[in-house]
Amino acid sequence: MRRYFEFRTVSCLLAAGAIAGVALGLAGQSACAAEPSLESFIPGSHVADVYGSKRDGKRDHTGVDVAAPQGTPIAAPADATVVEVSDLFHGEPRYGKAVVLKLDDGTLLWVTHLDGYSVRAGDRLSAGDVFATVGMTQFMKVPHVHIEAYRETGVDRRVDPAAVWPFLARG
Ligand SMILES: [Zn+2]
Numbered sequence: 001m002r003r004y005f006e007f008r009t010v011s012c013l014l015a016a017g018a019i020a021g022v023a024l025g026l027a028g029q030s031a032c033a034a035e036p037s038l039e040s041f042i043p044g045s046h047v048a049d050v051y052g053s054k055r056d057g058k059r060d061h062t063g064v065d066v067a068a069p070q071g072t073p074i075a076a077p078a079d080a081t082v083v084e085v086s087d088l089f090h091g092e093p094r095y096g097k098a099v100v101l102k103l104d105d106g107t108l109l110w111v112t113h114l115d116g117y118s119v120r121a122g123d124r125l126s127a128g129d130v131f132a133t134v135g136m137t138q139f140m141k142v143p144h145v146h147i148e149a150y151r152e153t154g155v156d157r158r159v160d161p162a163a164v165w166p167f168l169a170r171g
Pocket residue numbers: 049061062063064065145146147
């Protein structure tokens with residue numbers, strides 16, 4: 001699997017080499033200096049809609065929408081186990097294909113509206129592992145993934161995905 005974190009680590013190692021006097025172009029150093037961002041996990045993407053936004057005549061938005069070109073790879077935000085994959089999540093065409101990740105703190109992350117996925121239930125992912133691609137359904141105006149987050153326990157289990165994955169905060 002392609003891993004963005006490994007790419008970043010290599011860049012930083014190269015930058016460290018530069019400090020030690022090894023010849024190096026500026027590209028490696030700038031890649032190292034950059035903080036991880038949404039771009040690190042879903043290249044070329046942006047947050048298109050936040051959790052809880054008001055929608056005319058309908059319930060508030062239950063997740064975060066991340067828009068990116070169809071087929072853009074999606075990397076795991078943290079170490080996680082795949083608990084479910086589905087071609088018709090919850091039998092709902094509006095969700096389409098989905099992968100549910102269980103992060104190591106027990107949080108469940110639904111990643112829906114996928115074009116495809118490359119994992120099976122039970123697979124283990126490290127942060128940065130690519131597991132799926134951004135999709136487009138007949139219900140959508142632009143390709144995006146819709147991400148929901150659930151704590152395993154508690155009365156109000158659904159939470160703002162940006163509280164779990166800070167890069168999902170619109171910034
Ligand atoms: Zn959405």
